[in-house]
Amino acid sequence: MHGQLLASLTxxxxxxxxxxxxxxxxxDSTQTQYSKNDCELNAAKRLLQKLRTExxxxxxxxxxxxxxxxxxxxxxxxxxxxxxxxxxxxDRNKEVFFMxxxxxxxxxxxxxxxxxxxxxxxEWTQNLPLKQYSKTEKQVLTNLVVYQELSLEGEILYxxxxxxxxxxxxxxxxxxxxxxxxxxGIENRNxxxxxxxxxx
Numbered sequence: 760m761h762g763q764l765l766a767s768l769t770x771x772x773x774x775x776x777x778x779x780x781x782x783x784x785x786x787d788s789t790q791t792q793y794s795k796n797d798c799e800l801n802a803a804k805r806l807l808q809k810l811r812t813e814x815x816x817x818x819x820x821x822x823x824x825x826x827x828x829x830x831x832x833x834x835x836x837x838x839x840x841x842x843x844x845x846x847x848x849x850d851r852n853k854e855v856f857f858m859x860x861x862x863x864x865x866x867x868x869x870x871x872x873x874x875x876x877x878x879x880x881x882e883w884t885q886n887l888p889l890k891q892y893s894k895t896e897k898q899v900l901t902n903l904v905v906y907q908e909l910s911l912e913g914e915i916l917y918x919x920x921x922x923x924x925x926x927x928x929x930x931x932x933x934x935x936x937x938x939x940x941x942x943x944g945i946e947n948r949n950x951x952x953x954x955x956x957x958x959x
Contacts, residue, residue: 783802800826818842828889834899843923852922854891877916880907887902887903902927906919
Protein backbone atom coordinates (compact mmCIF):
# COMPACT_ATOMS: atom_id res chain seq x y z
CA MET A 760 0.00 0.00 0.00
CA HIS A 761 1.31 3.44 -0.91
CA GLY A 762 1.90 6.01 1.78
CA GLN A 763 0.52 9.50 1.64
CA LEU A 764 1.27 13.02 2.77
CA LEU A 765 -1.41 14.55 4.94
CA ALA A 766 -2.02 18.27 5.45
CA SER A 767 -3.82 19.20 8.65
CA LEU A 768 -4.96 22.41 10.28
CA THR A 769 -3.75 23.11 13.80
CA UNK A 770 -3.59 25.97 16.27
CA UNK A 771 -0.49 27.45 17.89
CA UNK A 772 -0.67 25.20 20.94
CA UNK A 773 -0.99 22.05 18.83
CA UNK A 774 -3.91 20.88 20.99
CA UNK A 775 -6.30 20.78 18.06
CA UNK A 776 -5.81 19.44 14.56
CA UNK A 777 -8.07 18.57 11.64
CA UNK A 778 -7.16 16.70 8.43
CA UNK A 779 -7.51 18.98 5.43
CA UNK A 780 -6.09 17.27 2.32
CA UNK A 781 -3.82 14.38 1.35
CA UNK A 782 -1.64 13.30 -1.55
CA UNK A 783 -0.50 9.72 -2.34
CA UNK A 784 3.25 9.07 -2.53
CA UNK A 785 4.01 7.21 -5.75
CA UNK A 786 6.87 4.75 -5.26
CA ASP A 787 7.99 1.21 -6.02
CA SER A 788 9.90 -1.51 -4.16
CA THR A 789 13.18 -0.84 -6.03
CA GLN A 790 13.62 2.69 -4.73
CA THR A 791 16.54 3.78 -2.60
CA GLN A 792 16.13 6.13 0.36
CA TYR A 793 17.21 9.01 -1.88
CA SER A 794 14.56 8.30 -4.51
CA LYS A 795 11.97 7.71 -1.75
CA ASN A 796 12.66 11.22 -0.45
CA ASP A 797 12.42 12.57 -3.99
CA CYS A 798 8.97 10.98 -4.38
CA GLU A 799 7.85 12.53 -1.10
CA LEU A 800 9.06 15.94 -2.29
CA ASN A 801 7.12 15.55 -5.54
CA ALA A 802 4.05 14.56 -3.52
CA ALA A 803 4.57 17.64 -1.35
CA LYS A 804 4.56 19.87 -4.43
CA ARG A 805 1.31 18.31 -5.62
CA LEU A 806 -0.22 18.65 -2.16
CA LEU A 807 0.71 22.33 -1.93
CA GLN A 808 -0.84 22.93 -5.36
CA LYS A 809 -4.01 21.12 -4.24
CA LEU A 810 -4.29 23.39 -1.21
CA ARG A 811 -3.74 26.44 -3.40
CA THR A 812 -6.43 25.34 -5.86
CA GLU A 813 -9.02 24.39 -3.24
CA UNK A 814 -8.38 27.33 -0.89
CA UNK A 815 -7.28 30.17 -3.19
CA UNK A 816 -8.08 32.91 -0.65
CA UNK A 817 -6.52 31.19 2.35
CA UNK A 818 -3.10 32.36 3.54
CA UNK A 819 -1.48 29.33 5.12
CA UNK A 820 1.57 29.07 7.35
CA UNK A 821 3.14 25.70 6.53
CA UNK A 822 4.68 23.69 9.39
CA UNK A 823 6.81 20.79 8.19
CA UNK A 824 9.70 18.50 9.08
CA UNK A 825 13.20 18.74 7.68
CA UNK A 826 12.43 16.78 4.52
CA UNK A 827 10.71 19.89 3.12
CA UNK A 828 13.48 22.34 4.09
CA UNK A 829 14.75 22.53 0.51
CA UNK A 830 14.69 25.17 -2.19
CA UNK A 831 12.06 23.59 -4.51
CA UNK A 832 9.46 23.33 -1.72
CA UNK A 833 10.10 26.67 -0.04
CA UNK A 834 10.08 28.38 -3.44
CA UNK A 835 6.60 26.97 -4.13
CA UNK A 836 5.35 28.16 -0.73
CA UNK A 837 6.70 31.65 -1.33
CA UNK A 838 5.24 31.76 -4.84
CA UNK A 839 1.81 31.45 -3.20
CA UNK A 840 2.68 34.28 -0.76
CA UNK A 841 2.33 31.82 2.12
CA UNK A 842 4.48 31.61 5.23
CA UNK A 843 6.45 28.64 6.52
CA UNK A 844 8.17 27.37 9.67
CA UNK A 845 10.16 24.24 8.74
CA UNK A 846 12.56 22.19 10.83
CA UNK A 847 16.20 22.81 9.88
CA UNK A 848 19.12 20.44 10.54
CA UNK A 849 22.80 21.23 10.30
CA ASP A 850 23.64 18.02 8.42
CA ARG A 851 21.02 18.66 5.70
CA ASN A 852 21.01 22.46 5.59
CA LYS A 853 24.76 22.92 5.83
CA GLU A 854 24.95 26.18 3.89
CA VAL A 855 22.42 28.08 5.98
CA PHE A 856 24.03 26.92 9.23
CA PHE A 857 27.47 27.85 7.88
CA MET A 858 26.25 31.38 7.12
CA UNK A 859 24.57 31.53 10.53
CA UNK A 860 27.96 31.00 12.20
CA UNK A 861 29.98 32.95 9.64
CA UNK A 862 27.82 36.06 10.08
CA UNK A 863 28.01 35.76 13.86
CA UNK A 864 27.90 39.55 14.32
CA UNK A 865 24.35 39.58 12.88
CA UNK A 866 23.16 36.91 15.30
CA UNK A 867 20.58 38.02 17.85
CA UNK A 868 19.74 36.28 21.13
CA UNK A 869 17.04 36.15 23.76
CA UNK A 870 17.16 34.23 27.03
CA UNK A 871 14.45 33.75 29.62
CA UNK A 872 13.87 31.64 32.72
CA UNK A 873 10.63 29.75 33.29
CA UNK A 874 8.97 28.91 36.62
CA UNK A 875 11.03 25.70 36.89
CA UNK A 876 14.27 27.61 36.54
CA UNK A 877 14.89 26.23 33.06
CA UNK A 878 16.74 28.52 30.68
CA UNK A 879 15.19 29.02 27.25
CA UNK A 880 17.72 30.33 24.73
CA UNK A 881 16.73 31.65 21.30
CA GLU A 882 19.26 32.69 18.64
CA TRP A 883 18.37 33.90 15.17
CA THR A 884 19.69 35.58 12.05
CA GLN A 885 17.57 36.90 9.20
CA ASN A 886 18.02 36.95 5.41
CA LEU A 887 20.35 33.98 5.07
CA PRO A 888 20.62 32.15 1.71
CA LEU A 889 19.12 28.68 2.03
CA LYS A 890 21.94 27.21 -0.03
CA GLN A 891 24.77 28.24 -2.35
CA TYR A 892 23.28 29.70 -5.52
CA SER A 893 24.72 30.40 -8.96
CA LYS A 894 24.41 33.88 -10.43
CA THR A 895 21.48 32.78 -12.61
CA GLU A 896 19.46 31.18 -9.80
CA LYS A 897 16.84 33.00 -7.79
CA GLN A 898 17.85 32.94 -4.15
CA VAL A 899 15.60 31.82 -1.34
CA LEU A 900 16.48 34.00 1.63
CA THR A 901 15.32 32.66 4.96
CA ASN A 902 15.54 33.31 8.69
CA LEU A 903 17.14 30.69 10.95
CA VAL A 904 16.00 30.26 14.56
CA VAL A 905 17.98 28.01 16.94
CA TYR A 906 16.38 27.07 20.26
CA GLN A 907 17.59 25.30 23.40
CA GLU A 908 15.98 24.50 26.74
CA LEU A 909 18.51 23.92 29.54
CA SER A 910 18.07 22.59 33.07
CA LEU A 911 19.34 24.29 36.22
CA GLU A 912 22.52 22.19 35.83
CA GLY A 913 23.03 23.31 32.23
CA GLU A 914 21.89 20.02 30.70
CA ILE A 915 20.21 20.40 27.30
CA LEU A 916 16.64 19.18 27.75
CA TYR A 917 15.44 20.03 24.28
CA UNK A 918 16.86 21.68 21.19
CA UNK A 919 15.67 22.34 17.69
CA UNK A 920 16.02 24.82 14.84
CA UNK A 921 13.78 26.13 12.11
CA UNK A 922 13.88 28.16 8.92
CA UNK A 923 11.04 30.61 8.39
CA UNK A 924 10.08 33.48 6.10
CA UNK A 925 8.26 35.18 8.95
CA UNK A 926 10.14 38.19 10.39
CA UNK A 927 11.87 37.33 13.67
CA UNK A 928 12.53 39.68 16.59
CA UNK A 929 12.70 39.58 20.37
CA UNK A 930 8.95 40.20 20.57
CA UNK A 931 7.83 37.18 18.56
CA UNK A 932 10.64 34.61 18.61
CA UNK A 933 9.07 32.69 21.53
CA UNK A 934 5.74 32.56 19.68
CA UNK A 935 7.46 31.30 16.52
CA UNK A 936 9.16 28.50 18.44
CA UNK A 937 5.87 27.57 20.10
CA UNK A 938 4.10 27.53 16.73
CA UNK A 939 6.85 25.35 15.22
CA UNK A 940 6.43 22.78 17.99
CA UNK A 941 2.67 22.63 17.33
CA UNK A 942 3.51 20.27 14.46
CA UNK A 943 4.04 17.49 16.99
CA GLY A 944 0.39 17.82 17.99
CA ILE A 945 -0.60 17.02 14.41
CA GLU A 946 1.58 13.92 14.38
CA ASN A 947 0.32 12.70 17.74
CA ARG A 948 -3.37 13.29 17.12
CA ASN A 949 -3.89 12.78 13.41
CA UNK A 950 -1.15 10.59 12.00
CA UNK A 951 -0.72 8.16 14.88
CA UNK A 952 -4.45 7.76 15.50
CA UNK A 953 -5.14 7.19 11.79
CA UNK A 954 -2.35 4.63 11.52
CA UNK A 955 -3.81 2.74 14.47
CA UNK A 956 -7.23 2.79 12.82
CA UNK A 957 -5.76 1.68 9.47
CA UNK A 958 -6.77 4.91 7.73
CA UNK A 959 -3.26 5.18 6.29
